[in-house]
Amino acid sequence: MEVIDNELSSPQRKRPKSDEDEMDIDLSDDLDTTISYYVDMNPISRGAEATILNCKFLGKPAILKQRVSKVYRHPDLDKQLIKQRLISEVRGIAKCKMLGVPVPAIYFVNEYRSEIVLEEIEGCNLREHLLILERTLPPNEYQYSFCEIALHLGKLIAKMHVGGLIHGDLTSANVLLRNGRPDQLYLIDFGLSYQKEVSEDKAVDLYVFERALAALHDGLEKTTFEAIRKGYESINAEHAAIVYKKLEEVRLRGRKRDMIG
Template sequence: MIFHHQTMELISQGAEARIYKTSFNAMPAILKERFAKNYRHPELEKRLTKMRMTQEVRCNTRAAKAGVATPTVYNVDMVENKILMEYVHGVPLREVFDGECTNKYDICEQLGLMIAKLHNVNIVHGDLTTSNVLLKSSQDETLVLIDFGLAKSNASTEDKAVDMYVLERAFSSTHPGSQDLFDKVVASYTSALSDKTRAAVITRLKQVQQRGRKREMIG
């Protein structure tokens, strides 16, 4: 058990987990609790949950070592399927881009560089959206990548292209008319890749985009 009598405030719930705001050593913290899927066999569910939690923590930690700002993981409870981590004070890019921010292009440049750091160590986030990137300060443009629940290591070129496509879809659906912002992200991202990796990812991204357009046409 990580907690016994801590005050916890539910702040969000998704398909896989509940997110609580709590405290750790008198500091604000986040507790992520994965819950069981009743339709799965209990032993299979246990193995899958352990595997996903391990992957999440590992990718978060490796990303931080690669220079990506991520929440610090304080503790992991594999019995109760809980991860205790740093509470990051920041504003989601979703809100930043919808507001009157005057340095959106600079932020997009930083976002592209951040994703490149991640992909250069063969990690993909799996859910790259403007809700999962926090801006800590508008002055220094520090970005923090959160929620590695769908992340994976040993990522292929296809995985990286899909990661970028997910972000492109997030821009187009959440921030209509923002293609120029996404283009800035891509330009910054590709500038930080090796020539070989850049060519491979761009080629594969175009293929993923074409598949996406075909699916939209079919409905």
């Protein structure tokens, strides 16, 4: 499996190696860090862990993600965490490609600059899309529109989980709608992802996503989360039964923590 498009070939680049059981990422240690393969950079956003910019990579529109250092962290720990999250991002995207989960293609990785260049997915993220729907649609239409998205999203999460990949940071900001289409969803931001077959980790992934949706988007009803579950179950009903049983336990622990404070 090739993560990087063939047409974006570069002699300075090494590709991730992968197989069905384990992916060993070899970030090149012989890159000439004085060479910039991307130009016309324009900032999009700056988050807690990374700065996101529009750019052009070998003439193609792309997204440049630069992981940033934290002054409050010990320099050695900071360097280790940045490298670890860069590797996790590459592994997570590569694994999703293997599983048939839509993700941006990786064009280039520069370990020295803690940067990754990704395919640009034109459209908006799910958070922005839902905020627009909340402002423009009556509650019943808003619910219907989101349930349509939730059904597709449940399928993507299930494919990822069946393949043993935990996203680690599922939020509405980390789901993209290509050209605003609910049936063309892409998952992004795999810096906290990891490989694990434990059903509780998958349940926590879903629980975090539910809590993030409920906190940021008003008017979500039980039917919304049921739509996610329906999509999830359609991929592998046996797997879904195990994960959702564990999810009930995770929800119960969450409610207890909320009551205790």
